[in-house]
Amino acid sequence: MHIAEGYLPPEQAAAWFVVSAPFVVHGSRALVRQVRADPESKLLLGAAGAFTFALSALKIPSVTGSSSHPTGTGLGAVLFRPPVMSVLGGIVLLFQALLLAHGGLSTLGANIFSMAIVGPWVAYGSYRMVRRAGGGLGPAVFAAAALGSLATYGVTVAQLALAFPDPMSGIVGALAKFGGIFAVTQIPLAISEGLLTVLVVRLLSRTSGDDLRRLGLLRPAAEVRA
């Protein structure tokens, strides 16, 4: 769920750039270090960015009868790790703004914070927690994708509520209003994205085991089934 161009008041739009900047700078430094140590990883990162962008071309059927696209933050975070996703997600959001007019330049900081920072970290944290608790790859990937998508939705709603508090009930009322109107599409979408991501990882475990091992998702010569 991208906040459209110009929707946030200027001071709030600027504040979200300031909040997102440390994460993106940290991710950029990690990316520069990785590329310096292994110049060929640049190509893999480029492919990862293009893959994340292409995920937004998938059309998930929605309960309202229309279709929606997955955020891709869960799968991206599990495959490529959250620090790299803060940069790749930022690049993808910039491309979505400049090629599709989804999101915007003034709202890029806010959208990066929800979709390239909080979403991936929640997704990766959920994935690690389920794995550490002894859960299989399937449940862990479902938790990552569904909770990552829900976190993105929650942060976007909070950003809108902070920008436009309700005149009577303040930020709490605004949270209920914005949360209620977007919940109709976003909660089913999060569940759909979780299920879809499990199917994708299950398929990739069978067809691209070597690539998943290279990315550290599968252990060497094990876990061929999600």
Added chain:
Amino acid sequence: MFALDIAAHTGPWRNRHPAEKALLALGLLICAVALPAWPGALLSGGAAAVLLAAARVPLVVVLRAARVPLLFVVTSTVPLLVSMPAPARLAIDPASLPVAAQTAGRSVAALTCLLLFTATTPLSDVLPRLHRLGIPPAVTEVAALTYRMLFLLVESVRAVRQAQAARLGFRTWRITYRSLAGQAGAVFVRAMHRARRLEEGLAVRGYTGSLAVQVAAHRVSVPFVAATTTLLGAIVAFSAGLVSPW
């Protein structure tokens, strides 16, 4: 390719320096967002709309690109029109109408300015120049690689979707999800394959870690910059109430 990128590559402003177009479109965008919605956003959005026509961007491209962001603007403006005096109680609040109108107006104006930039400036002209803004070359090169690969991958998604549709791949929800997983899987495999092929191709050419590409040189037009500065100055001055139109 995407309709906005095609318009940018084929339009009459194709050979203008990207910095000129950035100054104009992003200057208008800043005016639309930062100045009071009335008259700042109206003037900036109106100027951007006129310039879109001057740059001969097809109206259908603009309207198609604006559909999704406008849907967001409409949906998220509805909560601004109602207030919540008590939990689980909503009431239409006429006092909120100016805020809702200002927010929606500012967003539509800013979107028009964004479309002016995206429909006249190819991303391939912008990316190689981003390092001048202090962005590390490694990041801009990853962005450039992403840009080069994403068209192939999005095209793959479309081709796989078409093939699946021809085989009744979206008949039920269950089959639809299996088909969608197939699309994502195909794109992942193709992305990794493409990265490996590039890796091998660059290795045999003595790749040193730098992916320098030739950037077409464009001259900055002084009259264009002067006209842009005058336009932006006029919008700022008029919005600040420093000059009167009469």
